[in-house]
Amino acid sequence: MANIKLEKKILSRNDMLAAELRQQFLKERVAVINMVSSPGSGKTSLLEKTLEGLSRELSIAVIEGDLQTANDAKRIAVTGVPVHQINTGSACHLEAEMIRKALDHFNLKDLDLLIIENVGNLVCPSAFDLGEDLRVVLVSVTEGDDKPLKYPAMFHTAQLMVVSKVDLLPHTDFSVDAVIENARSLNPGIRILQTSCRTGEGLPDWNQFILSLVESSRHPIG
Amino acid sequence: MANIKLEKKILSRNDMLAAELRQQFLKERVAVINMVSSPGSGKTSLLEKTLEGLSRELSIAVIEGDLQTANDAKRIAVTGVPVHQINTGSACHLEAEMIRKALDHFNLKDLDLLIIENVGNLVCPSAFDLGEDLRVVLVSVTEGDDKPLKYPAMFHTAQLMVVSKVDLLPHTDFSVDAVIENARSLNPGIRILQTSCRTGEGLPDWNQFILSLVESSRHPIG
Numbered sequence: 001m002a003n004i005k006l007e008k009k010i011l012s013r014n015d016m017l018a019a020e021l022r023q024q025f026l027k028e029r030v031a032v033i034n035m036v037s038s039p040g041s042g043k044t045s046l047l048e049k050t051l052e053g054l055s056r057e058l059s060i061a062v063i064e065g066d067l068q069t070a071n072d073a074k075r076i077a078v079t080g081v082p083v084h085q086i087n088t089g090s091a092c093h094l095e096a097e098m099i100r101k102a103l104d105h106f107n108l109k110d111l112d113l114l115i116i117e118n119v120g121n122l123v124c125p126s127a128f129d130l131g132e133d134l135r136v137v138l139v140s141v142t143e144g145d146d147k148p149l150k151y152p153a154m155f156h157t158a159q160l161m162v163v164s165k166v167d168l169l170p171h172t173d174f175s176v177d178a179v180i181e182n183a184r185s186l187n188p189g190i191r192i193l194q195t196s197c198r199t200g201e202g203l204p205d206w207n208q209f210i211l212s213l214v215e216s217s218r219h220p221i222g
Numbered sequence: 223m224a225n226i227k228l229e230k231k232i233l234s235r236n237d238m239l240a241a242e243l244r245q246q247f248l249k250e251r252v253a254v255i256n257m258v259s260s261p262g263s264g265k266t267s268l269l270e271k272t273l274e275g276l277s278r279e280l281s282i283a284v285i286e287g288d289l290q291t292a293n294d295a296k297r298i299a300v301t302g303v304p305v306h307q308i309n310t311g312s313a314c315h316l317e318a319e320m321i322r323k324a325l326d327h328f329n330l331k332d333l334d335l336l337i338i339e340n341v342g343n344l345v346c347p348s349a350f351d352l353g354e355d356l357r358v359v360l361v362s363v364t365e366g367d368d369k370p371l372k373y374p375a376m377f378h379t380a381q382l383m384v385v386s387k388v389d390l391l392p393h394t395d396f397s398v399d400a401v402i403e404n405a406r407s408l409n410p411g412i413r414i415l416q417t418s419c420r421t422g423e424g425l426p427d428w429n430q431f432i433l434s435l436v437e438s439s440r441h442p443i444g
Contacts, residue, residue, distance in 0.1 A: 006228060038261045039344050039373060040365025067345065069371050090375065092314060092345035120372070121345055122261045123289065123314035142364040142387065143262025149291050150342070151261060153312065165364065171390055 014128055017096035021131030028108040031217035032116065033210070034130050036154060037138035038147075039120030042164040044072045045197040046138065046206070047117060051079040053207045058112040058214060063102050065094040065119045072117060082106055092124035099130050112214050126153040134213055140165040141172050145179035148186055155183050160191045162206070167196040236350055239318035243353030250330040253439035254338065255432070256352050258376060259360035260369075261342030264386040266294045267419040268360065268428070269339060273301040275429045280334040280436060285324050287316040287341045294339060304328055314346035321352050334436050348375040356435055362387040363394050367401035370408055377405050382413045384428070389418040 025032050035043045044064075051060060062083040064072040073085035084105040086098050099116065106114070116132065118125045137158040139147050142165060148155040155161065161183050163176060176194065183190050193209065195202035247254050257265045266286075273282060284305040286294040295307035306327040308320050321338065328336070338354065340347045359380040361369050364387060370377040377383065383405050385398060398416065405412050415431065417424035 038342070038365075039369055040260060040362070066372050068374055069368070071368055071372065090345075090349075092343070119345070120260070121314070121343060123312075123341070123343055123346070127312075140262070140364060142362060142390065143260075146291070146293055147261055150288050150293065152290055168364065168390065168393055171393060 011127060014096045017100060018129035018131040021096055021099060024108070025114070025131055025133070025217075026220060028111070029218050029220070030108055030111045030114055031210075031214045032114045032130070032132040032134070033213070034116045034118060034125075034132035034135045035138065036118045036122075036125045036135060036158070037120060038122050038140075038143060041120070041138040041140040041143065042197060043117050043120070043138055044075055046162065046164065046195060047115060048075060048079065049197050049203055050115070050207065050210065051076070051081050053203060054113075054210060055079060055081055058211075059110055060113045060115065061106045061111050063094075063099065063114065063116045065098070065117060067091070067119060088119060092119055092121045093128050094118050094125065094130060095128050096130055112218075113210065122147065122151040122154050126151075126157050133217060134159055136160040136162055138162045138164045139179060141169050141174040141176075143174075145175045146182060148179065148182040152186050155190070156186045158187070158190060160193065160209070163192065163194045165196060165198075166194045166201055167198045233349060236318050239322060240351035240353040243318055243321060246330070247336070247353060247355070247439075248442060250333070251440050251442070252330055252333045252336055253432075253436045254336045254352070254354045254356070255435070256338045256340060256347075256354035256357045257360065258340045258344075258347045258357060258380070259342060260344050260362075260365060263342070263360040263362040263365065264419060265339050265342070265360055266297055268384065268386065268417065269337060270297060270301065271419050271422075271425055272337070272429065272432065273298070273303050275425060276335075276432060277301060277303055280433075281332055282335045282337065283328045283333050285316075285321065285336065285338045287320070287339060289313070289341060310341060314341055314343045315350050316340050316347065316352060317350050318352055334440075335432065344369065344373040344376050348373075348379050355439060356381055358382040358384055360384045360386045361401060363391050363396040363398075365396075367397045368404060370401065370404040374408050377412070378408045380409070380412060382415065382431070385414065385416045387418060387420075388416045388423055389420045
C-alpha cells in the first residue's frame with residue numbers, strides 16, 4: 001500500500017516535469033521522439049539509419065538510455081550527431097528528470113529533432129512521460145505477434161508501432177496481420193510502419209514520417 | 223531515499239520467502255527452474271520442446287508469468303502438463319509470494335520438476351529470487367551479442383545462458399563467441415547452451431542438462 005502511494009507520487013512528479021519539458025520543446029520548436037521496445041528489437045539500428053538518411057537536412061541530437069555501457073552512444077557518435085549517454089544503473093526506464101539534466105549537453109535552439117532511445121524494456125518505460133511528441137514502439141518479427149496483448153500499456157501509450165526486421169519474416173511464424181490486429185485492439189488509432197534495416201524496406205516511409213513530425217513542430221497549432 | 227529503503231525492505235522480504243520456498247522444494251525433492259529473458263526470446267517455445275521431450279519420463283508442472291493474457295498457459299495446457307498462469311498486472315517480474323500462492327494449484331509431492339517462466343524482461347526479474355535451483359537466461363541471436371553487458375545483473379545471477387534461435391544466425395550479425403565472452407566477463411562460471419526450436423539443434427543437450435538437475439534434486443548432498 002505504501003509502495004503504491006510512493007509509486008503514484010513519483011509518477012505524478014514525473015508527469016509535472018514532463019509537462020515542463022514539453023513546454024520547453026514547444027517553445028524551441030524541437031520535435032522529440034521517445035523510442036521504446038524490448039532489448040534487441042533494433043532501436044539503435046533504426047536510429048543509425050535515420051541519422052544516415054536525415055542528418056544532412058535536419059539538425060538532430062540523440063539521448064541514449066541504458067543500464068550500463070556507452071555502446072549505443074559510441075555507435076551513434078561515429079555518425080557525427082551530438083549524443084549523450086544516460087546510464088540508469090539498475091533502473092528499468094528513463095525519467096523526465098534524467099532528460100532535463102541531459103539537455104545541458106545540447107543547445108535546444110539549434111535543434112530540429114531530439115531522439116531519445118529508452119532502456120530496452122516493454123514494461124517500465126510505458127509509465128514515464130518524457131515530454132515527447134511521439135512515442136514509437138518497435139516490435140521485431142522474431143519476438144512474436146502476441147507482444148501487444150502481453151505488454152498492453154506500452155502499445156496503448158504509443159502513437160506509432162514499427163514492425164522491425166521484416167527481412168526475417170520468411171524464417172519465422174510471425175503474422176504481420178495478427179500483430180496489427182493485436183495492437184489496434186488496444187489502440188485503434190496507432191500508426192504502423194514495417195521496416196528492415198538490412199534491406200532498407202520501409203525506411204523512406206519512416207523518414208517521411210519524421211520529416212512531417214518536424215514540420216508540425218516548426219508550425220505548431222495554437 | 224524513502225524509495226530505496228522501501229525497495230530494500232521488499233527485496234529482503236522476498237529473499238526470506240524465497241529461502242522458505244527453497245527449503246520446501248528441497249524437502250519435496252522437486253527441481254525448480256526460473257526462465258528469464260527479453261520478451262520474445264523463445265522461453266515458451268523452449269518450454270514446449272522441453273515438455274515434448276521429457277514429460278513422459280518426468281512429472282513436470284509449469285507456472286507462467288505475464289502482465290496480461292493466459293496465452294502462454296494455453297500453449298502449455300495442450301501438452302497435458304499442469305500449468306498455472308500468474309498475471310502480474312503492471313508488475314515487471316514475478317515475486318516469491320506469487321509463487322507461494324501458485325503452489326496451491328499443484329501437489330509438490332508428485333512432481334520431479336517445476337518450471338517457472340518469468341515475465342519477459344531483462345531488468346526487473348534479476349532482483350527477485352523465487353527459490354529456484356537454476357536460473358536460466360535466454361538470449362536470442364536476433365537481439366545482439368552485447369546484451370549481457372547492457373543488462374549485467376541478469377547475466378550475473380544466472381547459472382546457465384541459452385543462446386536461442388541459432389537457426390537465424392546466417393541472417394544476423396550476431397557473434398556467438400562475443401556473447402559468450404561478454405557473459406563470462408560478468409559471470410565466469412556461467413554454463414552455455416545453443417538451441418534452435420525450429421531445427422532441434424541443442425535440445426538433446428538442454429534435456430540432458432535438466433535430467434541431471436532433477437537427478438541432483440532427488441539425491442541432495444547434505
